[in-house]
Amino acid sequence: MFRKREKYLIFGSPLIEEPEIQEVVDTLRSGWLGTGPKVARFENIFKEYTGAKYAMALNSCTAGLHLSMIVIGIRSGDEVITTPLTFCSTANAIIHTGATPVFVDVERETMNIDPEKIEEAITPRTRVIIPVHFAGRPCNMDAIMDIARQHDLIVIEDAAHCIEGWYKGEKIGNIGDMTCFSFYVTKNIVTGEGGMVTTNKEVWADKIKMYGLHGLSKDAWRRYSDEGFIHYQVLFPGFKYNMMDIQASLGIHQMKRIDKYLKRREEIWKMYDDAFSSLPVTCPVQPEHNTVHARHLYTLLIDIDKIKKTRDDIQQELHELNIGTGIHFISLHLHDYYRKTYGFKPDDFPNAKYISNRTISLPLSAKLTDGDVGDVVEGVKKVLHRG
Numbered sequence: 001m002f003r004k005r006e007k008y009l010i011f012g013s014p015l016i017e018e019p020e021i022q023e024v025v026d027t028l029r030s031g032w033l034g035t036g037p038k039v040a041r042f043e044n045i046f047k048e049y050t051g052a053k054y055a056m057a058l059n060s061c062t063a064g065l066h067l068s069m070i071v072i073g074i075r076s077g078d079e080v081i082t083t084p085l086t087f088c089s090t091a092n093a094i095i096h097t098g099a100t101p102v103f104v105d106v107e108r109e110t111m112n113i114d115p116e117k118i119e120e121a122i123t124p125r126t127r128v129i130i131p132v133h134f135a136g137r138p139c140n141m142d143a144i145m146d147i148a149r150q151h152d153l154i155v156i157e158d159a160a161h162c163i164e165g166w167y168k169g170e171k172i173g174n175i176g177d178m179t180c181f182s183f184y185v186t187k188n189i190v191t192g193e194g195g196m197v198t199t200n201k202e203v204w205a206d207k208i209k210m211y212g213l214h215g216l217s218k219d220a221w222r223r224y225s226d227e228g229f230i231h232y233q234v235l236f237p238g239f240k241y242n243m244m245d246i247q248a249s250l251g252i253h254q255m256k257r258i259d260k261y262l263k264r265r266e267e268i269w270k271m272y273d274d275a276f277s278s279l280p281v282t283c284p285v286q287p288e289h290n291t292v293h294a295r296h297l298y299t300l301l302i303d304i305d306k307i308k309k310t311r312d313d314i315q316q317e318l319h320e321l322n323i324g325t326g327i328h329f330i331s332l333h334l335h336d337y338y339r340k341t342y343g344f345k346p347d348d349f350p351n352a353k354y355i356s357n358r359t360i361s362l363p364l365s366a367k368l369t370d371g372d373v374g375d376v377v378e379g380v381k382k383v384l385h386r387g
């Protein structure tokens with residue numbers, strides 16, 4: 001009988017290996033900590049990986065979302081459509097441009113924004129759609145791109161969960177107008193803090209680069225080389241969003257193992273699917289045909305009506321068994337700020353609300369041993385059978 005894990009299993013613990021540790025040490029010894037040659041290397045690796053023409057490294061995905069909107073001139077009075085079932089930074093980035101976030105409910109099964117409901121939300125003020133590839137599952141990009149082209153809207157993808165994703169033979173990062181990725185500590189690959197924007201459009205790429213470093217003229221990047229002293233011009237009141245070489249040192253080596261880590265998460269995913277099929281839960285639906293799911297989050301929906309316990313009870317009981325879990329997400333329309341500011345009611349987005357009350361994310365890091373996975377399986381079985 002499973003009692004309790006010896007050691008606490010931390011949710012979303014990254015796998016850091018020796019080559020990145022050595023690379024960070026090398027960077028520290030080089031004395032060049034800021035934006036420099038290693039950031040350029042990381043950007044090139046990422047460009048190659050996604051097939052996009054341009055990749056700009058930044059200090060977070062949030063910065064990438066914000067800058068993507070800034071460079072196309074999003075401002076007060078504009079509306080940006082997105083999902084409420086996302087991390088708050090998607091909506092906050094919209095708000096920081098001065099624009100209004102307009103939520104569209106998700107599909108119950110895929111948990112992604114429902115393209116059929118997007119059109120109803122479009123007004124003359126709508127400028128952008130931000131689909132979020134929830135948990136690593138690519139959104140219905142055919143439908144979203146069609147709607148965007150018909151209404152002359154820009155598509156900025158939040159691919160924080162979806163670095164490895166493919167949609168119908170196209171790599172994520174190469175579909176929408178701009179795509180934003182995250183290398184935050186819990187994400188599929190990590191740089192501590194870090195993000196990337198990919199695009200195929202040169203003017204946006206140049207502006208993201210420039211606006212991400214105070215709005216200094218392009219020449220300013222030579223400040224980071226030994227080509228000698230130069231003057232730069234400030235061309236825009238920009239932001240401090242650049243990535244450091246210390247961060248890129250991690251990314252360069254993590255990218256080499258990105259597919260290996262994905263394979264391991266696919267194995268763990270399969271073990272969970274097999275183990276939970278007869279429990280009062282709904283496992284994630286299979287990835288759609290001809291897509292690659294990036295397997296960032298394994299989210300179970302707990303049948304709270306059947307087991308007479310809340311999701312929070314289940315999370316607490318797993319915690320007591322030394323198993324850490326995550327909640328992705330409590331829909332943004334249920335959070336204080338957005339509720340009060342935009343007057344949302346819980347039932348405005350019924351699927352997002354349904355998921356908010358039932359979802360729990362199990363550990364899925366490539367770092368997990370089979371023993372760890374076995375503990376999670378036993379723990380989940382135990383807390384669901386009790387009630």
Ligand SMILES: *Cc1c(COP(=O)(O)O)cnc(C)c1O
Nearest residue numbers: 060061062087089160182183184
């Ligand atoms: C983590 C996350 C972000 C933010 O990424 P940062 O790199 O931490 O800024 C944005 N969107 C989603 C869906 C996320 O999960």
